[in-house]
Amino acid sequence: MPKLSQRSRAVAAVTAAVVLGAAGCDVLGGDGPGESDARERQPKPSASPAPVWDSSPASLAAVGDSITRGFDACSVLSDCPEVSWATGDSGEVNSLAVRLLGVAKAATHSWNYAASGARMADLPAQMARAAAKKPALVTVMAGANDACRASAEAMTPVAEFRSGFEESLRTLRRSAPAAQVYVASVPNLKRLWSQGRTNVLGKQVWKLGICPSMLGDADALDSAANLRRETVQKRVEDYNTVLKEVCAKDLRCRFDGGAVYEFRFGTDQLSHWDWFHPSKDGQARLAEIAYREVTARAA
Numbered sequence: 001m002p003k004l005s006q007r008s009r010a011v012a013a014v015t016a017a018v019v020l021g022a023a024g025c026d027v028l029g030g031d032g033p034g035e036s037d038a039r040e041r042q043p044k045p046s047a048s049p050a051p052v053w054d055s056s057p058a059s060l061a062a063v064g065d066s067i068t069r070g071f072d073a074c075s076v077l078s079d080c081p082e083v084s085w086a087t088g089d090s091g092e093v094n095s096l097a098v099r100l101l102g103v104a105k106a107a108t109h110s111w112n113y114a115a116s117g118a119r120m121a122d123l124p125a126q127m128a129r130a131a132a133k134k135p136a137l138v139t140v141m142a143g144a145n146d147a148c149r150a151s152a153e154a155m156t157p158v159a160e161f162r163s164g165f166e167e168s169l170r171t172l173r174r175s176a177p178a179a180q181v182y183v184a185s186v187p188n189l190k191r192l193w194s195q196g197r198t199n200v201l202g203k204q205v206w207k208l209g210i211c212p213s214m215l216g217d218a219d220a221l222d223s224a225a226n227l228r229r230e231t232v233q234k235r236v237e238d239y240n241t242v243l244k245e246v247c248a249k250d251l252r253c254r255f256d257g258g259a260v261y262e263f264r265f266g267t268d269q270l271s272h273w274d275w276f277h278p279s280k281d282g283q284a285r286l287a288e289i290a291y292r293e294v295t296a297r298a299a
Contacts, residue, residue, distance in 0.1 A: 202275025
């Protein structure tokens, strides 16, 4: 009997050890094999990222074409940057820079590197100059001159337009990685033709070489003229698609969603010198659109 009792105690001890081992010591409140290591490998929750878009930028640089230079808003066939929608200091326009920074600060913290006649191929060089200022915000309005060529066949191909815009953003990011970018859509050129063609003086100015692909033979309504204008209009729409798509890949880029393209410039918003470029009132409307888009809350 003593031998039997010892054997029973040994069996009981072994059984208890197996049970405890199988339980992974959970009965004692410990971790099972590898559980502690697994928890340590779990990614720890990170703090919410700071908002990428700042609706109150402290400085502004503008790039683009004649619209941003205020071309024909003050006198015939000449720039008038003081009424620029982006950086002008005119009280009649109340530019984006003035709305964001105030009059005094806008005078020292905004810069206009746009150039009349500029196309997308010119934008990287403009962007390099803008980036050197380390601006908090860069405004872009370009593409009208890529469509406004001597003929519809001479318009900038869409692929080239895309590569030019991509290069422009890369140029900015190399020197000013934190700069925000507001991109205005290309205006509806066909609507501008429709508005301006009723003015005799405007049509005479158009003959000096303003957007021939759309405005040439302004009174012609034959099938060839209509096809030409539709071709130009389709190219403008394609450009806007490019601006939207490329901008969407940059976390600090905001496209206007087609707001400028959709805006219906009336006779009050068109230059009374050429009936094509924005007047002072038109520049003010562009400034309103830009301010609304720049200060809007992130979606």
